[in-house]
Amino acid sequence: MDRSLLDTLRAELERDRAQSMELLDEHGANPYDEAVRDLQIGNDGFADSAQATEERAELLGQIEASRSRVRQIDEALARMEEGTYGSCIDCGTTIPEARLEVRPLSVRCIDCAQKAD
Numbered sequence: 001m002d003r004s005l006l007d008t009l010r011a012e013l014e015r016d017r018a019q020s021m022e023l024l025d026e027h028g029a030n031p032y033d034e035a036v037r038d039l040q041i042g043n044d045g046f047a048d049s050a051q052a053t054e055e056r057a058e059l060l061g062q063i064e065a066s067r068s069r070v071r072q073i074d075e076a077l078a079r080m081e082e083g084t085y086g087s088c089i090d091c092g093t094t095i096p097e098a099r100l101e102v103r104p105l106s107v108r109c110i111d112c113a114q115k116a117d
């Protein structure tokens with residue numbers, strides 16, 4: 001794989017990871033366990049309101065999405081280190097660079113991705 005594309009994608013993933021980590025940090029969460037230290041909603045006397053419940057659910061959804069994103073990014077970065085990034089994890093074929101540019105977290109070629117779905 002083209003070295004400069006790899007560097008570009010790595011920088012992109014690291015930026016993405018930093019953003020997700022920021023959201024997790026803000027709420028005392030981290031990508032490696034399910035605990036949320038301080039969810040800053042409902043501490044102002046409106047804890048039982050429907051709105052607070054809704055906001056809480058939405059925030060937990062964001063936290064869960066960020067966690068799974070950080071884990072996926074970590075895996076992609078590890079594959080970059082190993083030199084296996086860009087190879088399909090199922091058939092080993094080289095994933096087209098155009099696909100990686102659009103979806104840097106792709107781990108399968110298009111054929112295998114369709115079979116996996």
Ligand SMILES: [Zn+2]
Nearest residue numbers: 088091109112
């Ligand atoms: Zn494949």
